[in-house]
Amino acid sequence: MHLRLTDEQEMVRKTIRKFVEKELIPLENDVLRSEREGKPSLPAGKLEELQQKAKDAGFWGINTPEEYGGADLGQMMLAIVMMEVSRTFVPFQFGGSADNILYYGNEEQKEKYLLPTINGEKKSCFAMTEPGAGSDTRNIRMTAVKDGDGWVLNGEKTFITGGNEADFVMVIAITDKELHQTSNGREGVTCFIADRDMGWKSEYIHTMGEWGPAGLVFDNVRVPEENILGELHKGYDLGLEWIGFARWIVGARAVGAAERLLNMAIDYANERETFGKPISTRQAIQWQIADSAVEIEAAKWLVLNAAFTLDQGEDNRHYASMAKLYGANMGNNVIDRVLQIHGGMGYTKELPIERWYREARLWRIYDGTDEIQRLIISRNLLKGHVKIG
Numbered sequence: 001m002h003l004r005l006t007d008e009q010e011m012v013r014k015t016i017r018k019f020v021e022k023e024l025i026p027l028e029n030d031v032l033r034s035e036r037e038g039k040p041s042l043p044a045g046k047l048e049e050l051q052q053k054a055k056d057a058g059f060w061g062i063n064t065p066e067e068y069g070g071a072d073l074g075q076m077m078l079a080i081v082m083m084e085v086s087r088t089f090v091p092f093q094f095g096g097s098a099d100n101i102l103y104y105g106n107e108e109q110k111e112k113y114l115l116p117t118i119n120g121e122k123k124s125c126f127a128m129t130e131p132g133a134g135s136d137t138r139n140i141r142m143t144a145v146k147d148g149d150g151w152v153l154n155g156e157k158t159f160i161t162g163g164n165e166a167d168f169v170m171v172i173a174i175t176d177k178e179l180h181q182t183s184n185g186r187e188g189v190t191c192f193i194a195d196r197d198m199g200w201k202s203e204y205i206h207t208m209g210e211w212g213p214a215g216l217v218f219d220n221v222r223v224p225e226e227n228i229l230g231e232l233h234k235g236y237d238l239g240l241e242w243i244g245f246a247r248w249i250v251g252a253r254a255v256g257a258a259e260r261l262l263n264m265a266i267d268y269a270n271e272r273e274t275f276g277k278p279i280s281t282r283q284a285i286q287w288q289i290a291d292s293a294v295e296i297e298a299a300k301w302l303v304l305n306a307a308f309t310l311d312q313g314e315d316n317r318h319y320a321s322m323a324k325l326y327g328a329n330m331g332n333n334v335i336d337r338v339l340q341i342h343g344g345m346g347y348t349k350e351l352p353i354e355r356w357y358r359e360a361r362l363w364r365i366y367d368g369t370d371e372i373q374r375l376i377i378s379r380n381l382l383k384g385h386v387k388i389g
């Protein structure tokens, strides 16, 4: 057992930190200004320009298999990279990746959807949630009915990340009502790849965050048989795999943001004087800083453990839920303390704290709410799937 980063991991961490400090953090004021004016966070073309710079530095397709031109750095590296890049709120993501479930496509689907997504020519989204089915994914109502050489989709999806910008959606619909009922929702649903020009409509949903998901409406949308992703009636497992992929990464995001914010609070506490002394000399402030540092450290180890377990080829779902649950709550707690330490300034839009505060609230909701993570963790223990100690 070795509880330190390897030389290679440390080198990657430092390189990403330099990239974040040089290329992303200087954009923060512009991002805040644009968002205040209701404009997109980054001007058109800027994300692609940044992705190209990252590519030149060797960071492209971080988790994409080498046969698709990616770097395939593994989950530990992904965790390290995500923690570093989350030290800024600038909405940057590395280029060269695609949704995990697109790799289940056949050769034609890979050619038409996977490769263009990796290359940044097409944008995807994934749609499981419906107005009546969020946590309770087995309660979906959208139907796909066989008609000649295709399927006709009807229904509504909601809260779909990237749904207003996507060129195609991987959408889950019921294809066999009886099987869906008798299997308690695990079978009888299928994942379809539906291009926007097949006729589905999207509408942006305004949220308390700076980017919004979309509602999607399918009104007799015809999708050809060859656009079934994976196996007919077996789409539920694909859905769970898509949701599961990002779960522990939410914890990694929280760690990166919390580290940066706690540093801001430490600097501010040392500078800000009240009653003739810096507030850092007050125990009330010191304890908030100490508690935050301990919680960040704990969350970091949970995230690294979830990533390491996956790299070993083991089932990491229990640890992913722990990293997500603890990380998301840690992030919210730390941001709240950092805002408190900044007093009135923390509440203003002059500083990015309130922006992070709004964004962080989502971490406890999407990719499975706090309550669903607790349900998973306790079920694993109570049923003996995972043992304590």
Ligand SMILES: Cc1cc2nc3c(=O)[nH]c(=O)nc-3n(C[C@H](O)[C@H](O)[C@H](O)COP(=O)(O)OP(=O)(O)OC[C@H]3O[C@@H](n4cnc5c(N)ncnc54)[C@H](O)[C@@H]3O)c2cc1C
Binding pocket: 126, 127, 128, 129, 133, 134, 135, 136, 158, 159, 160, 161, 162, 207, 212, 213, 362, 365, 366, 367, 368, 369, 370, 371, 372, 375
């Ligand atoms: C910004 C954003 C982006 C999203 N992106 C996507 C996306 O790209 N694709 C997609 O398919 N979905 C997406 N979602 C949907 C997201 O996964 C759901 O919102 C989430 O799973 C919760 O579902 P819900 O909102 O319907 O809440 P509900 O399931 O209605 O839950 C309401 C409350 O009840 C609690 N609860 C529910 N069941 C139980 C239980 N058994 N025990 C105890 N408490 C329970 C919940 O924890 C929650 O507190 C996104 C959501 C948001 C807000």
